[in-house]
Amino acid sequence: MASGSGEEQPKLKLYSDFNSSCSFRVRIALNLKGLKYEYKTVNIWKGEQHSPEFLKLNPIGYVPVLVDGDIVLADSLAISLYLDEKYPQNPLLPSDLQRKAINLQAANIVSSSIQPFQNLGIQKYIAEKVGQDEQLPFVQSHIGKGFAALEKLLKDYAGKYATGDEVLLADIFLAPQLLNGFDWYSLDKSEFPLLARLHEEYSQIPAFQDARPEKQPDAPTQSTA
Secondary structure, three states, X not given: OEOOOOOOOOOEEEEEOOOOHHHHHXXXXXXXXXXXXXEEEOOHHHOHHHOHHHHXXXXXXXXXXXXXXXXXXXXXXXXXXXXXXXXXXXXXXXXOHHHHHHHHHHHHHHHHHHHHHHOHHHHHHHHHHOOHHHHXXXXXXXXXXXXXXXXXXXXXXXXXXXXXXXXXXXXXXXXXXXXXXXXXXXXXXXXXXXXXXXXXXXXXXXXXXXXXXHHOOXXXXXXXX
């Protein structure tokens, strides 16, 4: 839960852009843990992630970045695992070894095999080097490939949520990607019935809804996911 300017400032600081799906993941994790944090806006559309000040926090120039006292962490997976170790309430990983591995595998499919292909820098490159008409089909094809893999991976593990009846790491990574894939890039939900059902389930969880792009302090009045 992001703190307002009139509240006592927590030691956790999250450098985030409202529309970043990677930041969205960490906002969900923080909400599930019940952790207060100070929201620090990094406008990626204006290139603030490439500023000298931000590059001191993350040399590769990506959001999110979490600052916890003297500890500075980048990358949503690293941050999520760190939060789970340091703040063990509402665990993000199950004790069962197989289910733990499936959660990590699903999270990695999203973070390594889907999201990078919709990254702002990649989309700009495709538009400039290949053509704007190819930008959307390029992104859709890679999201579709990843969604098909996730459908197959999770079919034997899913319960109410991705890997059972508890909200876990896989759900944190899936929710922002499903929002992007279905609501922004217009993938056909009928092709991915399990993911479509999970997408609806996530819309009922306050920790997920409070982390949505349009509810962040840097979101414009009208925002896209």
